[in-house]
Amino acid sequence: MSETIKRHNPGSAADALQGLGARRDRADGRLKIQGLARYAVDHPVDNLCHAVVVQSSIAEGEISHIDSEKARQMPGVLAVYTHESGLTIHPAATFASGGAAAQSFVPLQSPRVRWNGQHVALVVAETLEQAKAAAASIHIDYVTQPAIIHPDDPLAQPKTVEDLNVDWGDARQAIQQASVSISGIYTTPREYNLPIELHGCIADWRDGELTLWEPSQWVGGARSVVSQWMGIDIDKVRVLSPFTGGGFGSKGGIQPHSALACAASRALGRPVKLVLTRGQTFTGFGGRPRTHQQLTLAANSDGKLQAIVHESWNETAREDTHLEPCNSVTALMYAVPNFYSRHSLVPVNTVNPGWMRAPGENPSSWALEVAMDELAYALKLDPLELRLRNYAEEDPQANLPWSSRRLREAYSAGAQAFGWSQRPPEPGTLREGRQRIGWGMASGSYPVRRTPGEAGITLRQDGSLEVRSSGADIGTGTYTILAQTAADVLSVPSEQISVLLGDTNLPRAPVAGGSQLANLLTAAVYKTALKLREELITLALGSAESPLFGARREDVMLAEGQLRLFSQPGSSLSFTELLRVAGKETLEVQADTFPSDATQEDRDAADRTSSKMIPPTSGGFSAHSWSAIFVEVAVDEDFGTIRVRRIVGAFDSGRLYNPKLAESQWIGAMVMGIGQALLEEGLIDDDNGRVLNASLADYLVAVNADIPDMEVINVGEPDYQASALGGKAVGELGIVGVAAAISNAVFHATGKRIRDLPITLEKML
Ligand code: MCN
Ligand code: MOS
Known part of the structure; x- marks a missing residue:
């Protein structure tokens, strides 16, 4: 602790x-x-009834029959809605198309099933218990069709996202001419946001006007989506979310179960409360998708990077798009004369994945920062020294000056606080009894939008x-x-x-x-x-x-x-x-x-809508926050268990409006990074696409006992090119680079290079 x-x-x-x-x-x-x-579903509302969602148990196919007769006869049941009930919900514009919905999917509009755990029926009753009991009595028959569960399936068809192509120089040729190169495949599994406050809402439709208490990162976006779903004027919708118990991205776009609550309230003329169970949240909306990155770095013997070649993909839903741009950090972190990257989407039968703390930057830094560590060993250079030799004095992709980049200051403050200069270069040299000790570091960044x-x-x-x-x-x-x-x-x-x-x-x-x-x-x-x-x-x-x-x-x-x-x-x-x-x-x-x-x-x-978000390269400057993360791990020689023993993060987020709160953000995000590095992994049944560990007991996140001594250092200074009051991004920055620093520390402890998250003990043996 x-x-x-x-x-x-x-x-x-x-x-x-x-x-x-x-x-x-x-x-x-x-x-x-x-x-x-008062959180969304805590609001006292008169005449409230309770809705429970039923989810599919196949990954691809059609519902041939839903037997809901028994449910309809059960005590307290007010309605059972299925695709045959005529509960109309219109699709809304998604983030991918400049809108504000996380998914284009709207439930109960057809018998089609696109993923295991899709909402396929809704039961509304006087009490939650009655609704649950009735939902459990519903029997569904399906006609199953072949599904694409895993992106490695030969039927899966990657699509390159042309907008994300980045090229300069001639990277492939430069690799041939460079004195040292390393190449690796870096992967991340499905990860889930899991805010403590469940996704639930109260929809109250009265006299043609809809009030929705909805845990939200954006009530404006939610309102526009609800008005599209319900086909009503936006002025008739009010969305309230004075308090939200975490979202980590999953409450940025309103999710489809809320459409069911709104539609049921309209149909019944009563306020409806609907809360997904923890298990249902794993498929009611998506977290971070699986990502796969092939990365080659080439350098001359002086340690100067000559080329980066980066090819990556993320999985997405078969009929929806979530983009996890894995090259977002690769293209701006280091000064490199030749660069090539391509990113693809691989559609599979899943709920559309979604935003999860630093979508893009997080996996991007995972691959890049482990690869930099590998290159440092290949060059026999200190990993921090390698980074300094390749320091980008301006944005190499946009060819723009940084609004500010106090990354050198972050490196030196972090290294100093950690004691990095005492690090022996050879892996496997530090130990305490049966514990192998390792020190690793990584950089991170996050754009200012x-x-x-x-x-x-x-x-x-x-x-x-x-x-x-x-x-x-x-x-x-x-x-x-x-x-x-x-x-x-x-x-x-x-x-x-x-x-x-x-x-x-x-x-x-x-x-x-x-x-x-x-x-x-x-x-x-x-x-x-x-x-x-x-x-x-x-x-x-x-x-x-x-x-x-x-x-x-x-x-x-x-x-x-x-x-x-x-x-x-x-x-x-x-x-x-x-x-x-x-x-x-x-x-x-x-x-x-x-x-x-x-x-x-x-x-x-x-x-x-999301159409007005101005990119970090507007106004003649490239504006980003920066970080340096230093980690010590202990790996048990007999059991392969990994403990993070201390972690130091040094951050440049520009001016801090409230240092205490900014630090808490960095600390919380580093905690999440430790979970990502060592514990978090959605396990999917390859036969039917079911999430096997859809509970907080089985899907492990970092808890207090996993968290070591932490130290956060602010090296930022006001940056008035980045924002009016001089601050830069804080909330997501702290997670970026943490998993890489931990993997690098594990290598330093054991000589074992893990390129596949999470770093579980079986991978150590
Ligand atoms: N702050 C500061 N100085 C700055 C910038 C920020 O002191 N220059 C502090 C403020 O306290 C501010 C906070 O940091 O309220 C976060 O600011 P910012 O970086 O602008 O992030 P947002 O307000 O846009 O919050 C969203 C961000 C994202 S995108 C995710 S994901 C995330 C995160 O915040 N999810 C969180 N942090 C979270 N923290 C909690 N507790 N729960 C979540 O779900
Ligand atoms: Mo944060 S993942 O951008 O909501």
Whole structure:
């Protein structure tokens, strides 16, 4: 169990406002600890009924008959819906096509079965127990057709994603001429997001309007998908998600079971609660797909990379697309004169895989950073030294300067804290009794994405301030940092500022995905707070009863929740007094970060689709966060068991809005990386595509006992090319590179190179 988590970032503790940069505790923390934060399915709703999903038991074919007579007669049962019930749900635009749905699949529209565990029936009853009992009594006959379960199946047909082709120089020829090259195949298994809060919702359809309590990383996207599913005007839908118990990507796009709840509520005229069981979440939506990467690195004897050739694929659903771009880090990490990469999709019978913390960057760094370690041994160079010799001073793919890249600083701070200079170069030389000890390192990166958004702030007569945005806080700290932002501008302690989030009635916001929300919403709140500040000053100068009446604008300052004059420190006016003398009940302002020529359509698109996400290479700079991860493992000589004994991560995420919360993000993501490296693996039955370990007992994630001493170091500095307030991406960065660093440490301990995740003990023997 972890004894220490070291944090190195002092923050601005003296700051009485607890504004940006302060290590303020989570604003929502107390509510969550006390059980007062209401999650989606906790909402008390009158006349509620309960729905239970039935999933298919074949991977490909058709339903020939569903025997639901018995279920319909059972106590409390209100309805059993199947593909024959006429419960209409229209497909919605997916992320792959610029929309906001995670899958194009909509349940119960045909007898066709595309994967094992697809939703094929829905039972609604007065109580959950009644619905469960009735669902268990349903019998389904299928006509089974040949399925493609594994991407290695000869019937599987890879499709190259042309948009992801990256070429410069002549990589194949350069490999021939280079003095050293290494080549390997690196794979990752299916992995699952598994947030503690299950995917469940309450749909309440009343008088043609639909209210949906839905755990979500993006209520705006969810609302647009729901309106498409139900074929109703978007203004008739309200989605609420004030608290979300984790998502890790799986709540970025609303998933098909929610369509069933909405449709059933419409049909029955009653609010419907539907919660997937933990087992059903493994096939109700997808996690990270299997990935496969063939990577060749070639270098000269001085350690300078000459060429990278990278060919990869990820599996996807047969009739849906999830892209896990495995070359996203490979093409920008190192200075290399010749580069070639291709990425393909391999359709198989699975639920469409989905976003899972750092889709693309995560597998990409897994392959690249293990390969770099292999190359270091081939060149007899220290792995860190090899990275420094190939340091990319600018983005080699985009040919653009970095907005900032404090990766050297990350390497040196991480190495120093870890004691890397003491590392013996030969594998297998460190040991403690029967434990072989190994040290490994890897780099990581994550892009800074940008989507415009809005915010609102209301000042009330009692002096209270409320910040409003529809953006989500999925456990990250959005509530806290938005209050901190407004505090800075308005000179009011952030604890006194309330924040409303996660409701489509609030100002437009993009998805809390792609680690973009903190930068985007702090910018929007900052602008809004500046606007409010200007309005307050205007009122103070223009209201005859104000002690500041007629003063010069430049003479006004805000301090301790008051307006004051520099020239006459005695003359002050509180916000409450100001509203009174100005004869106003409230003051409400809204501002946004859209370009000034943005149309209504542009604004709606940013809130409802994924089409407005601006890539990290816009504006003449390439903007990314960077990391260096150092790991010590102990491998038991007799049993092959691997323990991570310590881990140091040094990160450049630009300016930190709240160092305590950013560190918690990095730490949480590193924990997830340890699980990915050593434990996580979806086991699929090759005969029928069933997920064999669809439970938290059988699908192992890292728990407290797996977690060693951890240390996080911030090396970032404000980067105003990357974002308005100088921050870069945080949420996903910490997982990138962790599995590679662990695999590299395992090699250093044992001389055994594992290129296939997870690194389980049977692979060590
Ligand atoms: N932060 C900061 N300074 C910055 C940037 C961020 O202090 N310059 C801190 C803030 O507390 C902010 C948090 O880091 O709230 C995350 O910010 P950001 O990197 O912008 O990420 P998002 O707000 O967009 O959150 C989504 C991101 C993603 S994409 C996944 S996946 C993920 C993650 O966050 N899933 C999570 N972290 C998670 N944390 C929890 N507890 N649960 C999840 O499901
Ligand atoms: Mo995160 S996987 O981009 O929601």
